[in-house]
Amino acid sequence: MAMTDSERAARAELALLAGAAPDVAAALKGWLARLGNERRLSAKTREAYARDMTGFLGHLARHLDAPPDLAAFEALAPRDVRAVIAAKRAEGIEPRTQMRFLAAARSFGRHLEREGLGKVGALTAVRAPRIARTLPRPISVADARKLADPDLRAGEARETWVLQRDAAVLALLYGSGLRISEALGLRRREMPAPGEGDHITVTGKGGKTRMVPVLSNVLQAIAAYVQACPFALELGGPLFVGEKGGPLSPRIVQRVVEQLRGALGLPDSATPHALRHSFATHLLARGGDLRSIQELLGHASLSTTQIYAAVDASALMASWRAAHPRATLGERSGKGG
Structure with a gap:
């Protein structure tokens, strides 16, 4: 154990x-x-x-x-x-x-x-070592959805409930922007059934709690896993369990993502934590404000959340360079508009 x-x-x-x-x-x-x-x-x-x-x-x-x-x-x-x-x-x-x-x-x-x-x-x-701040590398909306689709692994020699469990965990990471430790730390009683609620209270870093929404399709994925799980999930026990009934290890989830990114041709940066990055980046791209995203992620400082604004701007410029008819010409000539 x-x-x-x-x-x-x-x-x-x-x-x-x-x-x-x-x-x-x-x-x-x-x-x-x-x-x-x-x-x-x-x-x-x-x-x-x-x-x-x-x-x-x-x-x-x-x-x-x-x-x-x-x-x-x-x-x-x-x-x-x-x-x-x-x-x-x-x-x-x-x-x-x-x-x-x-x-x-x-x-x-x-x-x-x-x-x-x-x-x-x-x-x-003594001055602390300087750290080069790297931008998070989110996964596309389409690929994030595929990672949480149990049908992607339909050919594997694994029990159906295990595939449903893995899909439910990944859907929760992306749908609610949770850290893997927060998702695996949830108790059974803390997750509402479909139609009985749309949010959960999560315990994050430093023991701080926050309220986060849970999408209906994520609740349905979790309910399907709970129904298929062969173990009696006690209300005070862990929501997600391993194949022997004990608490699910983060390493299992990491290995699942490693396998899936190989099947989808995703880079090594596609990790469980990248789903949290994707949650924040995609929210921002759809008009979410930084303060709200900060609260959802549980960041103590807004400066930590602001890095997603840089990601969004970087993606916007990449799209512009790829699609704008004058982008290549303007960059080659060094002229601004």
């Missing part, structure tokens, strides 16, 4: 504490408790913090030739922190992951200062 998010977080936290100097381990335990109790971060986020901090401490120990204690932390110079980041860069780790390592270390540093255990000024003195 697959581990729960809480179990994975506990394992990551134990691994972090096992490799730390005793006084640092005690401080890390307090930091992890603060993340869970005061900041109310989800188990998945706590696991990420623990893993990133484990990586940071491992590289720092190699740089210092010993696991750092609290005195060593306070004595860190900016060059020591840069050495850790440089080591990650040499391993081919991308800037976004480097930034996460530094963010975890800074969070721990703030905890040390709040608890009177020392001030690690070197962590804030």
